[in-house]
Amino acid sequence: MFEGITKSLGEALKKLKGRGRLTAENVKDGLREVRRAFLEADVNFNVASDFIARVEAKSLGQDVLAKVDPSEQIVKNVYEELVALMGPVDHKIPQRSDRPVVLMLCGLQGSGKTTTAAKLALTLKGQNRKPMLAAADLQRPGAVEQLKTLGEQIGVPVYSEATNPVDVCRNAVAQAKRTLCDIVILDTAGRLQIDADLMAELQRIDKLVKPDECYLVVDAMIGQEAANVAKAFNDALELNACILTKLDGDARGGAALSIKGVTGVPIKFVGMGEKVDKLEDFVPERMAGRILGQGDMMGIVEKIASIQQEMSQEELQRQQEAIQKGNFTLDDFRKQFEQIAKMGMKDMISRMPGMSEMIPAGEDPEVALKRVQGMIDSMTKKEKADPDIIDTPRRRRIAKGAGVEPHEVNQFLKQFAQVRVLMKQMASMSLWQRLKMVTG
Ligand code: GDP
Ligand code: MG
Numbered sequence: 001m002f003e004g005i006t007k008s009l010g011e012a013l014k015k016l017k018g019r020g021r022l023t024a025e026n027v028k029d030g031l032r033e034v035r036r037a038f039l040e041a042d043v044n045f046n047v048a049s050d051f052i053a054r055v056e057a058k059s060l061g062q063d064v065l066a067k068v069d070p071s072e073q074i075v076k077n078v079y080e081e082l083v084a085l086m087g088p089v090d091h092k093i094p095q096r097s098d099r100p101v102v103l104m105l106c107g108l109q110g111s112g113k114t115t116t117a118a119k120l121a122l123t124l125k126g127q128n129r130k131p132m133l134a135a136a137d138l139q140r141p142g143a144v145e146q147l148k149t150l151g152e153q154i155g156v157p158v159y160s161e162a163t164n165p166v167d168v169c170r171n172a173v174a175q176a177k178r179t180l181c182d183i184v185i186l187d188t189a190g191r192l193q194i195d196a197d198l199m200a201e202l203q204r205i206d207k208l209v210k211p212d213e214c215y216l217v218v219d220a221m222i223g224q225e226a227a228n229v230a231k232a233f234n235d236a237l238e239l240n241a242c243i244l245t246k247l248d249g250d251a252r253g254g255a256a257l258s259i260k261g262v263t264g265v266p267i268k269f270v271g272m273g274e275k276v277d278k279l280e281d282f283v284p285e286r287m288a289g290r291i292l293g294q295g296d297m298m299g300i301v302e303k304i305a306s307i308q309q310e311m312s313q314e315e316l317q318r319q320q321e322a323i324q325k326g327n328f329t330l331d332d333f334r335k336q337f338e339q340i341a342k343m344g345m346k347d348m349i350s351r352m353p354g355m356s357e358m359i360p361a362g363e364d365p366e367v368a369l370k371r372v373q374g375m376i377d378s379m380t381k382k383e384k385a386d387p388d389i390i391d392t393p394r395r396r397r398i399a400k401g402a403g404v405e406p407h408e409v410n411q412f413l414k415q416f417a418q419v420r421v422l423m424k425q426m427a428s429m430s431l432w433q434r435l436k437m438v439t440g
Helices: 003-016 024-040 045-060 070-086 113-126 143-154 165-178 196-209 225-237 254-263 284-291 293-325 330-342 346-351 365-377 381-385 392-402 406-427 431-439
Strands: 101-106 131-136 183-188 213-219 241-245 267-271 279-281
Touching (some): 003 070, 003 284, 003 293, 024 045, 024 070, 045 070, 045 365, 070 284, 101 225, 113 183, 113 241, 113 279, 165 196, 213 254, 241 254, 254 267
Parallel strands (some): 131 183, 213 241, 241 267
Antiparallel strands (some): 267 279
16 A cells, blocks of 8 residues: 555665765755655645654654664654654543443545444453444434445444434433443435535534544545545534545555544544454554555664664663753753653653643643644754754744744743753752652
8 A cells, every 4th residue: 555655765874874864955866756756645735745854854854873873763763754644543432420422423425434333332342341223323224224234244232213313312311221221323415426415414413412432434545635535524413533445455545644644533443454453543653554564664664763762761861961951952852851851751741840830721731742743743854953043044944843833942942041040950959859849
């Protein structure tokens, strides 16, 4: 599915290998092929362009580890950006105790809704839950029968009545409650194309039945058009996730790579065949691994990760010294919270000096962290050493590389200036005083 991209990346890597320093020109040159391969794989144009811009900005602003060829560092950057492009994904299905959870599946005709409803029910059964299927497609001849057959096959009750979709869904939930089912999957009707009647019907169900989550089932074979379909459904229904079907076919990968970038909606599961047991979690890391090929390139990613691991101990020591000397740089700042994140101490992040101000109320610290990281990564070495030189054009470039607004870069730099002052003050404190300050 991703052969073209894998091959172009391999070639770009060969071109850049042994060049020593990466320059703006040779990075651009190397990534040009990758961009072309993205477009050939039917990735959305804007998604491909933004992706390349991010890898480019990151690669130029980076201090390359001594033991790593700069071209290899690009592979690692591509990997990380691929993962970020498709993720993060939460595979959990909600639970609640007051009433059955309601999952609504929607999508175009033939995308695989009915099949996926059965697959999901079987998955949930395997998690010791008690699913029920609701036959809310009263349009397609034979749709109710198809769902009933599947239900029988997997041993899951199917609710149906010959009324209207809203009543089917509503009564299915009531029936589920009576029969102690804890989750209802609504198999709704589709159309050949996006159409106003269909959207109105789905919105009616959404409003009156209030599903806990709404998933779009979309066919990978339609390539980047999947992202347009997802956008239309998301505008009407606020999707929680997409389920990408027919990934076992010869789809080119455009759908998998475009959907999240275009809509912000992640792919949660993938359909890998017609049979009811062919539903898998969508794992961005695994997908990115496939794109880089199982061979050489993933080896590079792993190698760099392990060097970074090794270095983190030495790094901690060095940072400690830098703080004591009072010359705490943006790089040190980035490394510091990266390490904290690596140790899985999510709560600590918001308590780090200067970090709490950078996390808007209610935002996940990890998301805020990613944003700050993105901004620092998009700066050149010079800018990191001397943030004062960051003027409007530089600010714009950094914002573009990090996928944020220029004013956010501005705000971050202001906050960092304060962190620096704080760090200087901390340097004169005892270790005990400092610890107390961080842990509150
Ligand atoms: P619906 O109209 O959205 O309900 O779509 P269906 O569930 O009826 O599926 C349409 C066709 O796609 C059927 O022939 C399914 O067997 C097939 N299908 C669904 N999911 C997959 C999948 O993941 N892989 C393959 N190869 N076929 C699938
Ligand atoms: Mg159907």
